[in-house]
Amino acid sequence: MALRIMSAAVAAAALAAAPGAAASTPGETQRTTNSVCSEAFxxxxxxxxxxxxxxxxxxxxxxxxxxxxxxxxxxxxRVLRAQGLTGTRWTWVSSQSGFGYTYSTYRDGSGRQVEIAILLGDREPGGWHAVDAVRAQGSRGDLSRYADRLLQAWRAGDAAAVRSLACPGAAAALLGSDAADRGWRPEAVRFDQGETWVEYADPAGTPLSFRLIPPAALAGTSHAVVQVLLP
Incomplete structure (x- = not known):
């Protein structure tokens, strides 16, 4: 499952430089306020x-x-940081617009791809925080690794591990399904409309998705997967 629209065209262009600020790590423990951003820029x-x-x-x-x-x-x-996608050069590939957003796709030198959604109207004061959705492909980080553990437990028939990693409803759905052994491969990690999903597909392209709670997954605690979308 993509963001609201997926961009498809491929073009090469260098990223424009952003206004500078003191370097730090993206995804601190709290949101940067609009007033602080407006004061700076x-x-x-x-x-x-x-x-x-x-x-x-x-x-x-x-x-x-x-x-x-x-x-x-x-x-x-948080998704970009958890998936190890910060601190690398990103090149713009393509953009398209629809549903009140522009969707821009970027790639790095290793072929990893990130698509972001940029709000066109009704932005917050000062216009800040308008990038509010992301879909990252080709990366294996802390979020996807937690989901991978659940997928591996499901494929191995390890019911105890499935019940430990997923909440009761999600675990019951997996354990009641016969789709575990379909050659699932990683597709993407997506944050959209307030939810974080790890996506897989089988060789025919049939999707499988796990919705997880990022703080729980990043801490490695139990029941971080709260919903599954089965074929």
Missing amino acids: GSVQQLPAVTYGNRFMAAVGRADGFVAGCYGDFAVI
Whole structure:
């Protein structure tokens, strides 16, 4: 499952540089406030969406938590950080618009791909935090590894491990399904509309998705997977 629309065209272009700030790690423990961002950089309310996305991804690439935290939602940055996607150079690939958003796709030198959604209207004061959805492909980080543990337990028929990693409803759905042995392969990690999902597909392209609670998954605690979408 993609973001609201998936971009498809491929083009090569260098990222525009974002305004600088002291380097830090994206995804600190709290959200950067609109007033702090506006005091540092003024308003970006009318900034074109593609430029907006480029500035966000350039900050992610520099591991510049302050700038990234102004342009992007905290949960988006958390996904990128947890999947090991900060501190690398991102190149813009394509953009398209619809449903009140511009969707921009980026790739790094190893072929990993990130798609972000940039809100076009009704932005917060100063225009901040308009990057509010992300889909990351080709990365294996702490979020996807937790989901992988559940997938492996399900495929192995380890009911105890499934019940430990997933909440009761999700565990029951998995244990009651006969789809465990279908050659599931990793697809993406996605944050969209307030939810974080780890996505898989079988060789025919049939999807399987686990919704998890990021703080629980990152801490390695039990029952971090709270919902499954089975074929």
